[in-house]
């Protein structure tokens with residue numbers, strides 16, 4: 001499926017959204033595309049609604065903390081097209097000075113909880129998200145555990161335990 | 165703490181009664197199955213016909229803490245879950261015991277990381293640790309037999325003047 005549709009997918013995306021700068025890369029039979037976060041929702045809607053592409057299954061949202069890069073974080077979305085049986089990964093870079101991405105939960109409803117999880121672990125805010133609360137960690141927790149500067153044993157006293 | 169806690173002195177009747185009650189108590193230990201992760205699977209298999217926990221009078225796994233004597237904490241206890249475990253423990257009627265099943269519960273085990281409580285003895289009085297990851301069902305039965313021994317030695321006077329623990333308030 002991958003070799004069959006790869007080129008068509010790339011050209012469809014490029015032609016469908018000519019005003020966005022796409023950077024495609026391929027690794028071991030997986031296609032990845034990076035672009036500017038300002039266009040995120042627009043591109044997401046296009047990927048879902050285009051008659052050829054139909055990326056209708058939101059598989060996962062997560063992020064990467066690159067620690068030393070200028071754009072420290074990268075939000076990663078994995079989508080799947082049930083029509084083409086094709087997987088696509090798209091990424092947007094986010095810098096620490098503006099830790100905000102527009103939500104895609106309006107495009108794929110499944111993204112709602114994935115974005116909450118990403119917010120919980122990395123502290124990236126998803127603008128216009130319907131219910132952006134902590135996902136795994138307790139509400140009163142103040143840190144973001146999957147960031148590179150978070151110690152693996154945690155910060156003493158940041159999580160509460162009942163008294164003996 | 166039953167009625168026998170009111171018995172006074174060391175007379176023949178009171179001590180005999182005490183022993184009889186302890187014997188009865190040790191042979192009907194009702195466990196609270198606090199199954200939190202993978203260890204719970206082994207705890208369940210202890211209840212099936214192959215290992216058959218009912219040989220020891222403990223087949224009555226009650227999901228309500230008010231009817232239980234021993235809490236088997238089976239699984240990785242996170243900080244978030246620790247409040248729930250403590251709340252369940254606080255609801256159990258005295259006398260009560262706790263078995264920490266598996267290395268996660270006893271020490272945090274392989275999860276040396278931020279969300280896992282490194283040993284539930286930090287917030288619960290643990291009576292017995294069962295080693296293993298997960299402990300084999302026969303090992304849990306071994307633990308149960310040892311806790312039965314401990315329960316058999318318990319006398320009513322052990323509970324006299326026992327300081328009442330104040331329950332922790334969980335938000």
Ligand code: SF4
Pocket residue numbers: 201202203204238239240265266267268269273296297298299
């Ligand atoms: S001790 Fe092992 S089997 Fe038991 S909960 Fe921990 S990881 Fe799972």
